[in-house]
Amino acid sequence: MIKSYKFRRSLSNGIIYVLLAVLGLIWISPLVYLVLHSFRDEGLQSVSYLLPKTYSFKNYIELFTETGSLNFPRWFMNTLIVAIFSCIISTLAVLMVSYSFSRLRFKARKPLINVGMILGMFPGFMTMIAIYYLLKAMGLTQTLVALVICYSAGAGLGYQISKGFFDTIPRALDEAATIDGATRNQIFWKIILPMSKPIVVYTVLTSFLGPWTDFILAKIIMGDSIKNYTVAIGLKKMIEADFIATHYKRFLAGSVIVAVPITILFLRMQKFYVEGVTAGGVKG
Amino acid sequence: MKYIDYVQLNPFQKFGYNFKQFFVKLPGNLKKFFCLIGRFFKRIGMGIGKGVANYFTRFVKGDWATKLSYLIMGFGNAAKGQVIKGLLFLLTEVAYIAYIVLFGWKYLSKFNTLGTVESGFGVNPETGRPMTINGDNSMLILLYGILTIVITVIFFVIYIASTKSAYKAQQTVAAGKKPEKFSSELKNLLDNRFHVTLLAFPTLTISVFTILPMIFMILIAFTNYNYQHMAPGKLFTWVGFGTFSEIFKVTGGAASKSATFIELTKWTIIWAIFATVLNYIFGMIIALMINKKGIKLKSLWRTLFVVTIAVPQFVSLLLMNQMLQSYGAINVLLKELGIIQNPILFLNSTPLVARLTVIIINCWVGIPYTILITSGILMNIPADLYESATIDGAGPVKSFFKITLPYMLFVTTPYLITSFIGNINNFNVIYLLTDGAPYSENFYQAGYTDLLVTWLFKLTMTTQDYNLAAAVGILVFIVCATLSLITFNLTKSAKNEEEFS
Numbered sequence: 001m002i003k004s005y006k007f008r009r010s011l012s013n014g015i016i017y018v019l020l021a022v023l024g025l026i027w028i029s030p031l032v033y034l035v036l037h038s039f040r041d042e043g044l045q046s047v048s049y050l051l052p053k054t055y056s057f058k059n060y061i062e063l064f065t066e067t068g069s070l071n072f073p074r075w076f077m078n079t080l081i082v083a084i085f086s087c088i089i090s091t092l093a094v095l096m097v098s099y100s101f102s103r104l105r106f107k108a109r110k111p112l113i114n115v116g117m118i119l120g121m122f123p124g125f126m127t128m129i130a131i132y133y134l135l136k137a138m139g140l141t142q143t144l145v146a147l148v149i150c151y152s153a154g155a156g157l158g159y160q161i162s163k164g165f166f167d168t169i170p171r172a173l174d175e176a177a178t179i180d181g182a183t184r185n186q187i188f189w190k191i192i193l194p195m196s197k198p199i200v201v202y203t204v205l206t207s208f209l210g211p212w213t214d215f216i217l218a219k220i221i222m223g224d225s226i227k228n229y230t231v232a233i234g235l236k237k238m239i240e241a242d243f244i245a246t247h248y249k250r251f252l253a254g255s256v257i258v259a260v261p262i263t264i265l266f267l268r269m270q271k272f273y274v275e276g277v278t279a280g281g282v283k284g
Numbered sequence: 285m286k287y288i289d290y291v292q293l294n295p296f297q298k299f300g301y302n303f304k305q306f307f308v309k310l311p312g313n314l315k316k317f318f319c320l321i322g323r324f325f326k327r328i329g330m331g332i333g334k335g336v337a338n339y340f341t342r343f344v345k346g347d348w349a350t351k352l353s354y355l356i357m358g359f360g361n362a363a364k365g366q367v368i369k370g371l372l373f374l375l376t377e378v379a380y381i382a383y384i385v386l387f388g389w390k391y392l393s394k395f396n397t398l399g400t401v402e403s404g405f406g407v408n409p410e411t412g413r414p415m416t417i418n419g420d421n422s423m424l425i426l427l428y429g430i431l432t433i434v435i436t437v438i439f440f441v442i443y444i445a446s447t448k449s450a451y452k453a454q455q456t457v458a459a460g461k462k463p464e465k466f467s468s469e470l471k472n473l474l475d476n477r478f479h480v481t482l483l484a485f486p487t488l489t490i491s492v493f494t495i496l497p498m499i500f501m502i503l504i505a506f507t508n509y510n511y512q513h514m515a516p517g518k519l520f521t522w523v524g525f526g527t528f529s530e531i532f533k534v535t536g537g538a539a540s541k542s543a544t545f546i547e548l549t550k551w552t553i554i555w556a557i558f559a560t561v562l563n564y565i566f567g568m569i570i571a572l573m574i575n576k577k578g579i580k581l582k583s584l585w586r587t588l589f590v591v592t593i594a595v596p597q598f599v600s601l602l603l604m605n606q607m608l609q610s611y612g613a614i615n616v617l618l619k620e621l622g623i624i625q626n627p628i629l630f631l632n633s634t635p636l637v638a639r640l641t642v643i644i645i646n647c648w649v650g651i652p653y654t655i656l657i658t659s660g661i662l663m664n665i666p667a668d669l670y671e672s673a674t675i676d677g678a679g680p681v682k683s684f685f686k687i688t689l690p691y692m693l694f695v696t697t698p699y700l701i702t703s704f705i706g707n708i709n710n711f712n713v714i715y716l717l718t719d720g721a722p723y724s725e726n727f728y729q730a731g732y733t734d735l736l737v738t739w740l741f742k743l744t745m746t747t748q749d750y751n752l753a754a755a756v757g758i759l760v761f762i763v764c765a766t767l768s769l770i771t772f773n774l775t776k777s778a779k780n781e782e783e784f785s
Contacts, residue, residue, distance in 0.1 A: 012680075013579060016573045019573060023589075024589065030648075031591065031600075033603075033613055046606070046611040046613070050620065093486045096483070096485070097483065100479040118769075119490070119494060119495070122494075122498060122761055126501055126753075126760075126761070127494065127497035127501050128744075129744050129750065130427075131497045152489070153489040153494065154489070154490060154494045155486075156486030156487075157494070183475035183478070184475050215598045215712065215716070232598050235599070239605075251602075258599060262596055263594035264594075265594075267590065270590060273656070274656055
């Protein structure tokens, strides 16, 4: 009896291993395909077989050296600059908003939290056209400044996750510091922030990654100003009909260059991501 | 059930009881929710009434300096020795008046018509010679009109604050104390009023770049701003609910806007249901397999799936788009396996094939998210539930549908609704994968896989039907906001229930 139970269990485990292996293969194979073919030497666009026959770094080298019509290094720098600035501004905004909603008590707190929640429900890109005209009136369209503004202006609305984190820090600490004569400003910088390293890191990283992965906003703002593109719209440009014949393999190489660092960062932060999704919106 | 009965139940019964109560209480909770909204508006109304009353009481009780500061802001403060503060108030007033006179009024005065003079060529009445007329720009009138209104509201708040401050200074002096010094008020901004310092900058940027555009878009839906009325050349004006009635018109014809709207709404709902449910169920099954007792290398399996989230979505979707082409890797694979002879056109042959393809690809995109989210919760299901079910003779399928699914549904309803909303607004998958293809003569500027949001994008970007796009946007927003408010309310009530148990 016991033997048959053991047998059944190992049989079911075996089936599960097979299933997981097959599914895992399905999920990972497009990415393997991406990496392998980014090193493919022969052929131009697509090839009629799955595995490349010859490998070389040619695509990567061309991506950074042949910058005539489509300038990938420049896009890369654009994205980096936008990412750094919007990261600084939005991290500050998020931390400021979530700290005041979590630790400070004032009359407009509850209404502001609710307004923030409702504003967050409005699909962002519906307002894009208005923002576009606003930026145009300021003479900023097709510039990197416009992108920085767009990515960081609404950042304060993403306060839920870090507010949730601040809420878990005992209030007794604040009270003790107040008795010792610290102002709220000093408490923020000297007590709360040093204790919130994980959430600060999380906020910095997410706001840094935003410009690398956003597609639609950059597309609307940049229009046809190809030299100011970010990597996302630039890579899409590479597989448009005019360029795909010559740039398909470079598109794959560029995708790998963008995807690898982001993937590594994400895998290290997935714990925060889960907490953010499951906690977001619930706390009020 | 009394509390004493409740605590005597075993965990499974407790869960069943809570689960039943959740649905029994649902109508009541919804009612409570709408009462809450009603009370909210009542409170706002009361607040405004009280504010107005206070405003006049302060005026009656104030001395001459306070009374004068109702006209010249900051006068009361200056008269009581708070010179810098008074000057700052005065400066705000001067700046506001200058703004209105020099800039704001020009646009605000035309706000009700959005401009009457069309640009173009005309005849100079004095000389009789032809000349160009610099007409009104309806778009700028609308935009700057809203800006002026927002600035006016902000100024009004400052104005009320200045009268309050003047009255407070008067009271302090009357009590025989010295009014607060400016430097100490500045210090206060870092302590008792630290929230003002912290929130000032985010509020400013959010007002200008989120709220202002939002009002603009909402108002656009009530105008006839489209390709026939393009600013700056042509004028557009208010049409009330005209755009909405165009969407809901019954006798629309084949390629009309209303027919397109109805078809796309149907597809959007079908898409959202399939995308959400399939991802949820299959994600959970895979998560269960990974977390099953006796399965080794758990983190390896999880990482295998999670890596696909980590890769930026535009990369994986553009790659998928290429792989699904007639020359792409998937057709090559199917040919090498000998399943097909001729390539399948996944993305632009028949509507059914394209729709199935996007749903399946979305599973590839979405299932890892479910695995990531549900893994932790699945581990929390008490193991004795499964054990007792196995002893009673339930197989894995039965215990999934009888234990896992009800439990998970109970815990993750908010997540489910959020991902449903996310799928209604799932712009990236459709735009990067098919861009709405296959296109159709029966639709107004849309293809068979277009969702409402991608249609909205095309309406703004390609055909410049701004009013139509804005109206569609508002409708989508209303649906999403209602759903999320209900979710929010449910989680709140669920939280209260937890307090009970």
